[in-house]
Amino acid sequence: MSDIDIRITGRAGRITLTRPHALNAMTYAMCLAIEDAMDTWRDDPEVAVVVIDAEGDRAFCSGGDIAELYATGTKGDYDYGRRFWADEYRLNAKIFDYPKPVVSFLQGFVMGGGVGIGCHGSHRIVGESSQIAMPECGIGLIPDVGGTLMLALAPGRLGEYLGTTGTRMDGSDAIYAGFADHYMPELKWPDAKALLEDTGDVGTLVGFHADAPASALAAQQDQINSHFAGESLGDILRSLRADDGAFATGTLKTLSRMCPLSMACTVELVHRLRGPSISIAKALDLEYRFTYRAMEHGDFLEGIRAAIIDKDRSPKWQYADMNVPPVATARMLQPLGKAALNLEDKQMTTLKIGFIGLGNMGAPMAANLAKAGHDVAGYDSAGVSAEGVAQAASAEEAARDADVVITMLPNGQILRSVAEQIIPVMKPGAAFVDCSTVDVESARAVAQDAEAAGLLAVDAPVSGGVGGAAGGTLTFMAGGSDAAFAKAEPLFDIMGQKAVHCGASGAGQAAKICNNMILGVTMIATCEAFALADKLGLDRQKMFDVVSTSSGYSWSMNAYCPAPGVGPQSPADNDYKPGFAAELMLKDLGLSQQAAEAVDADTPMGQLARALYAQFVEQEGGKGMDFSAMLPRFEKRTRDDG
Ligand code: NAD
Numbered sequence: 001m002s003d004i005d006i007r008i009t010g011r012a013g014r015i016t017l018t019r020p021h022a023l024n025a026m027t028y029a030m031c032l033a034i035e036d037a038m039d040t041w042r043d044d045p046e047v048a049v050v051v052i053d054a055e056g057d058r059a060f061c062s063g064g065d066i067a068e069l070y071a072t073g074t075k076g077d078y079d080y081g082r083r084f085w086a087d088e089y090r091l092n093a094k095i096f097d098y099p100k101p102v103v104s105f106l107q108g109f110v111m112g113g114g115v116g117i118g119c120h121g122s123h124r125i126v127g128e129s130s131q132i133a134m135p136e137c138g139i140g141l142i143p144d145v146g147g148t149l150m151l152a153l154a155p156g157r158l159g160e161y162l163g164t165t166g167t168r169m170d171g172s173d174a175i176y177a178g179f180a181d182h183y184m185p186e187l188k189w190p191d192a193k194a195l196l197e198d199t200g201d202v203g204t205l206v207g208f209h210a211d212a213p214a215s216a217l218a219a220q221q222d223q224i225n226s227h228f229a230g231e232s233l234g235d236i237l238r239s240l241r242a243d244d245g246a247f248a249t250g251t252l253k254t255l256s257r258m259c260p261l262s263m264a265c266t267v268e269l270v271h272r273l274r275g276p277s278i279s280i281a282k283a284l285d286l287e288y289r290f291t292y293r294a295m296e297h298g299d300f301l302e303g304i305r306a307a308i309i310d311k312d313r314s315p316k317w318q319y320a321d322m323n324v325p326p327v328a329t330a331r332m333l334q335p336l337g338k339a340a341l342n343l344e345d346k347q348m349t350t351l352k353i354g355f356i357g358l359g360n361m362g363a364p365m366a367a368n369l370a371k372a373g374h375d376v377a378g379y380d381s382a383g384v385s386a387e388g389v390a391q392a393a394s395a396e397e398a399a400r401d402a403d404v405v406i407t408m409l410p411n412g413q414i415l416r417s418v419a420e421q422i423i424p425v426m427k428p429g430a431a432f433v434d435c436s437t438v439d440v441e442s443a444r445a446v447a448q449d450a451e452a453a454g455l456l457a458v459d460a461p462v463s464g465g466v467g468g469a470a471g472g473t474l475t476f477m478a479g480g481s482d483a484a485f486a487k488a489e490p491l492f493d494i495m496g497q498k499a500v501h502c503g504a505s506g507a508g509q510a511a512k513i514c515n516n517m518i519l520g521v522t523m524i525a526t527c528e529a530f531a532l533a534d535k536l537g538l539d540r541q542k543m544f545d546v547v548s549t550s551s552g553y554s555w556s557m558n559a560y561c562p563a564p565g566v567g568p569q570s571p572a573d574n575d576y577k578p579g580f581a582a583e584l585m586l587k588d589l590g591l592s593q594q595a596a597e598a599v600d601a602d603t604p605m606g607q608l609a610r611a612l613y614a615q616f617v618e619q620e621g622g623k624g625m626d627f628s629a630m631l632p633r634f635e636k637r638t639r640d641d642g
Helices: 028-042 066-073 079-096 113-118 147-153 158-165 171-177 186-199 202-208 221-227 233-241 246-256 260-273 280-294 300-309 326-333 362-371 395-399 412-425 440-452 465-471 482-495 507-535 540-547 582-599 604-619 627-636
Strands: 004-009 012-017 049-054 059-061 102-106 109-111 123-126 131-133 352-356 375-379 404-407 431-434 456-459 474-479 496-503
Touching: 004 028, 012 028, 012 186, 028 049, 028 079, 028 482, 049 059, 049 186, 059 102, 059 113, 066 079, 066 300, 066 482, 079 113, 079 280, 079 482, 102 113, 102 186, 109 113, 113 147, 123 171, 123 202, 147 158, 147 260, 147 280, 158 221, 158 233, 158 246, 158 260, 186 202, 221 233, 221 246, 233 246, 233 260, 260 280, 260 326, 280 326, 352 362, 352 395, 352 412, 362 375, 362 404, 362 465, 362 482, 375 395, 395 412, 404 412, 404 482, 412 431, 412 440, 431 440, 431 482, 440 456, 440 507, 456 482, 456 507, 465 474, 474 482, 474 507, 482 496, 496 507, 507 540, 507 582, 507 604, 507 627, 582 604, 582 627, 604 627
Parallel strands: 012 049, 049 102, 059 109, 102 123, 109 131, 352 375, 352 404, 404 431, 431 456, 474 496
Antiparallel strands: 004 012, 456 474
């Protein structure tokens, strides 16, 4: 991923944010990539320390990428934001509890989401340019990503002050408030990192530390304590209004720009957390109660609109007179019941899924989604159904009200006609996920129509065959926006073992046709080699035993052996009933050649494989047979037939 560089250098697991043009703002994909790396390194003995840093002078990380949250939230899709926050908070907790040292180098702006990844590790390093803040009340959110933990633990009433005003702390202030540990001149950072990579020993950092200058925040502590000691936002405002000194006047001016509901909830949150049972899990649980409701009932979307979309800087807040009734705070912070934050695992919300095309692949995929607890309605024009799946009377019926519609259809033409039927009835913000193998052009056209109708669109063809569909071990190759991929990903996790986000719309299909061009060619090679081996008097089992562990091995040989009775169960053991029909392979090879022509790529093996499958399907009775039935075809032939 170009936004983040994850690698192991020497003894250090290295995470570098590489989005300096966007002040290293965290996207959903960056968040998931960091979590994956931390999970992998936890038990890797080579990795002694994790070092997190960022490119550019201006920011370590200025926050979460809120534009996507706004785009989905304004379409009425609150699930994307909820999943993003839940996944982000799980990462924040992981960094906090990580069993190995985590060292972060925090230059420039470190705000919101940046605090979540930069300020929970064991060694948080600041320098001359550091500017750390939790400014979320300015956009209708609350300090989150575990930031309320630090706020509640900060000296005196600093937590209430920093959380409501969003005041920027320099390096010294951040150490004073508990957001950072060590001050180090930034010129020394490269050497400190190099030594960490060489030794994996955080003890080496001591040689680079310097004394932090005096903290300006510490000098204000008494005033902060006296004004921010009240029970509620109202108490704080009353105290400030009664004082005409510079600190009180300036602070009131700052608070007048912030979201009243957010400030009231921040004060309440810090109070609830302070006490002996304080923990990162409790902080994140309380924060999630607010963020879960922030788009639907809070001022978050209005806050982003005013700050970064229209940039008019005049948000229309609820409770604009600053009188936030206690019941409003209580409503935002009441427990979420079944939707509560689960730090153990990815969140699973029951989705309403429409599944169209319940053939060899679609039926087991839909059944797996139903088995996982989703509410699945299926439709197939042949009238077939799938286990645990409610039968819809039409494609429109399956798609109406669905959060996600999945199609698994024979070709691009059918996909386009089904898309024409269902896009007008799908609800805004829902996702249209096409898992069929189709031409890149159809995939892009359908995605464009879906997006124009306010839907999220993903092309996500699969690899792994009917065995993979039944066993939930498919590989998905996906094209579409980050938000669309994130919405579909939990479903890919159920139906498959791996999902790769290949790029924009159509990229999934591009990956698929390249893969299947290799598959078509290797299946033919495997079948002709078996036919040759037969004629050379070689036992098929011996042939399998050798090739499956030698350089001729491939998926066609090892997992889908075309010889009956040899290797794992495959369509060859079932009279070559598909499986993956020869005509579907012909279709895929046709798609690969169509694409190759469009971009002027030389693909002689793919071209020959297409010609052979065309001959097999159209002239030699291969239609309706599995694509591995090339083996009996070759057996029957001699060199003169070639
Ligand atoms: P299939 O022919 O068994 O299933 C397609 C289903 O779509 C059929 O049941 C058919 O009745 C239904 N259908 C056709 N038109 C329809 C319409 N207008 N409305 C509703 N339903 C309709 O094919 P399959 O093997 O399940 O493959 C489906 C897709 O997956 C294809 O694009 C294929 O290339 C791809 N694929 C298949 C495999 C495999 O091993 N079978 C592997 C990877 C990808």
